[in-house]
Amino acid sequence: MNGWVEAMRFSTFFYTFKQGVKNIWRNKVFSLASIATMSACIFLFGLFYAIVVNFQTIVREVESGVAVTVFFEDGTSKEAMEQIGAQIDKRTEVSRKVFVSAEEAWEEFGKVYFSGAENMMEGFEEDNPLAESAHYEIYMNDVASQSTLVTYLQSLEGVREVRSSDIAANTLTDFNRLIGYVSAGIILILLCVAVFLISNTVTTGITVRREEIAIMKLIGATDYFVRSPFIVEGILIGLIGSAIPLVLLYFMYRRLIVYVGDRFIWLSNMLRFLPVNQVFSTLVPVALLLGVGIGFLGSRLTIRKHLKV
Amino acid sequence: MIVIDNVSKAYKAGIPALNGISLHINTGEFVFIVGDSGSGKSTLIKLLLKELEPTEGDIIINGRSLNGIRHKQIPRFRRNIGVVFQDFRLLKDRNVYENIAFAQRVIATPSKKIKRRVPMMLSMVGLAAKYKSYPKQLSGGEQQRVAIARALVNEPKILLADEPTGNLDAHNAWDIMKLLDEINQKGTTVLVVTHNLEIVKAMKKRVITMRKGVIVSDERMGGSNEI
Ligand SMILES: Nc1ncnc2c1ncn2[C@@H]1O[C@H](COP(=O)(O)OP(=O)(O)O)[C@@H](O)[C@H]1O
Ligand SMILES: [Mg+2]
Numbered sequence: 001m002n003g004w005v006e007a008m009r010f011s012t013f014f015y016t017f018k019q020g021v022k023n024i025w026r027n028k029v030f031s032l033a034s035i036a037t038m039s040a041c042i043f044l045f046g047l048f049y050a051i052v053v054n055f056q057t058i059v060r061e062v063e064s065g066v067a068v069t070v071f072f073e074d075g076t077s078k079e080a081m082e083q084i085g086a087q088i089d090k091r092t093e094v095s096r097k098v099f100v101s102a103e104e105a106w107e108e109f110g111k112v113y114f115s116g117a118e119n120m121m122e123g124f125e126e127d128n129p130l131a132e133s134a135h136y137e138i139y140m141n142d143v144a145s146q147s148t149l150v151t152y153l154q155s156l157e158g159v160r161e162v163r164s165s166d167i168a169a170n171t172l173t174d175f176n177r178l179i180g181y182v183s184a185g186i187i188l189i190l191l192c193v194a195v196f197l198i199s200n201t202v203t204t205g206i207t208v209r210r211e212e213i214a215i216m217k218l219i220g221a222t223d224y225f226v227r228s229p230f231i232v233e234g235i236l237i238g239l240i241g242s243a244i245p246l247v248l249l250y251f252m253y254r255r256l257i258v259y260v261g262d263r264f265i266w267l268s269n270m271l272r273f274l275p276v277n278q279v280f281s282t283l284v285p286v287a288l289l290l291g292v293g294i295g296f297l298g299s300r301l302t303i304r305k306h307l308k309v
Numbered sequence: 310m311i312v313i314d315n316v317s318k319a320y321k322a323g324i325p326a327l328n329g330i331s332l333h334i335n336t337g338e339f340v341f342i343v344g345d346s347g348s349g350k351s352t353l354i355k356l357l358l359k360e361l362e363p364t365e366g367d368i369i370i371n372g373r374s375l376n377g378i379r380h381k382q383i384p385r386f387r388r389n390i391g392v393v394f395q396d397f398r399l400l401k402d403r404n405v406y407e408n409i410a411f412a413q414r415v416i417a418t419p420s421k422k423i424k425r426r427v428p429m430m431l432s433m434v435g436l437a438a439k440y441k442s443y444p445k446q447l448s449g450g451e452q453q454r455v456a457i458a459r460a461l462v463n464e465p466k467i468l469l470a471d472e473p474t475g476n477l478d479a480h481n482a483w484d485i486m487k488l489l490d491e492i493n494q495k496g497t498t499v500l501v502v503t504h505n506l507e508i509v510k511a512m513k514k515r516v517i518t519m520r521k522g523v524i525v526s527d528e529r530m531g532g533s534n535e536i
Pocket of ligand 2: 352471
């Protein structure tokens with residue numbers, strides 16, 4: 001039976017768990033500080049996450065309205081156009097494409113410019129002034145890859161012109177990225193602080209228990225057994241420190257949706273919040289995992305440094 | 310059986326704490342180690358526990374070379390050896406029962422066995438009535454009994470005691486030594502480091518005397534000389 005198997009025996013696991021809880025309890029001030037920092041960390045993470053996913057939904061809605069338009073060279077046959085269409089369909093960045101024939105283009109043009117005077121359009125059916133305006137409207141999955149797509153489309157045979165609105169695409173992408181970077185940066189700093197504090201807590205715990213650890217080693221405790229209460233301590237701090245802000249965020253987010261819906265009805269067109277469950281079904285497991293991971297990492301690093309077994 | 314084969318230990322460059330010690334201790338023996346303070350007795354105990362590595366030589370316990378034991382195997386090796394110290398080294402935040410059970414929990418003993426063994430040990434050291442007491446509520450002699458119970462709860466073949474009576478009055482010292490003798494009668498090999506020459510003389514056991522890191526005499530009191 002090796003040390004790990006030994007440590008996994010139920011009574012031993014229970015004992016280890018109890019010792020981990022005891023560590024936290026004995027070391028209340030440090031533990032509370034760690035839990036508080038952890039909570040702040042996860043709270044901000046959750047906040048940014050909620051903002052980013054909501055914003056991303058808005059961006060995606062806007063994106064789905066941004067189209068690339070492909071015009072054909074004079075005299076391109078229907079078959080050739082269909083072939084180009086097939087090649088467009090193969091591109092992964094394309095979400096859908098719409099073919100607009102010259103006739104449809106003319107009709108659309110008429111609706112806009114001759115509204116109320118449709119009779120003026122008569123007589124053009126056989127001699128469409130927009131005869132060369134058949135085109136594809138291409139909608140994309142991700143505006144960021146627009147320029148790649150445009151380059152590709154321009155290289156296709158039979159394509160006369162590719163129109164796109166670079167500014168809209170680029171601004172949205174850049175803004176999205178900025179939010180991502182800023183939140184990642186802040187969260188990273190906070191995570192470092194959390195790891196540092198957990199590490200301090202565990203160090204104090206090890207110092208307080210130095211004598212006990214020495215006795216354990218003399219009696220024949222394995223490295224796993226000596227270390228695991230401190231790992232449990234770190235994981236528990238991480239777990240508590242992520243559960244508290246999650247509960248808080250959950251109620252805050254719910255209140256916010258109701259509040260904005262009530263007071264700012266005029267905003268509700270622009271600001272459509274994602275439903276609580278959709279946001280939290282991802283946020284809860286990710287935040288808990290993050291908390292547990294940081295707790296584990298914080299104590300693991302400390303043990304490695306201060307608990308030479 | 311313990312074989313100490315030409316062992317030296319130097320903490321720093323300079324005078325070694327142990328200087329070429331060789332010794333045989335048979336299974337079931339009771340051995341006293343005496344000598345001035347600083348003569349290397351505790352160093353020898355630490356080497357036997359593989360808390361320290363010898364600078365030279367090797368120790369073989371029950372056929373196993375300590376130099377050949379890897380770090381990961383040390384816990385398992387130590388489970389064959391019980392230790393007690395002058396300062397008892399009990400856990401102050403746990404009662405007598407938990408202090409003894411601790412030694413079993415540490416090596417993942419099933420709870421059933423713990424519940425059976427701890428009361429056995431308590432009655433062996435005569436503390437069955439005080440199982441709920443905390444160390445600070447006990448006399449020095451009682452604390453050392455708890456430490457002995459803890460050292461023996463996992464049934465080691467060897468018991469090492471580094472000045473177990475150093476903090477006790479004469480009466481308690483005698484009681485502890487008698488207890489160690491009883492333990493030895495039941496088959497455990499016992500090695501006792503002590504300053505208490507009065508008891509050593511009275512008990513008529515094998516006595517090893519050390520001075521400045523070497524063995525200066527090894528004799529069986531009341532019997533024939535070994536060397
Ligand atoms: N950790 C240590 N570092 C350096 N020197 C030590 C250490 N432990 C013991 N010594 C030295 O080794 C010698 C033997 O010490 P020790 O084995 O404790 O003797 P004893 O137990 O017989 O009193 C002494 O000179 C002591 O100062
Ligand atoms: Mg000593």
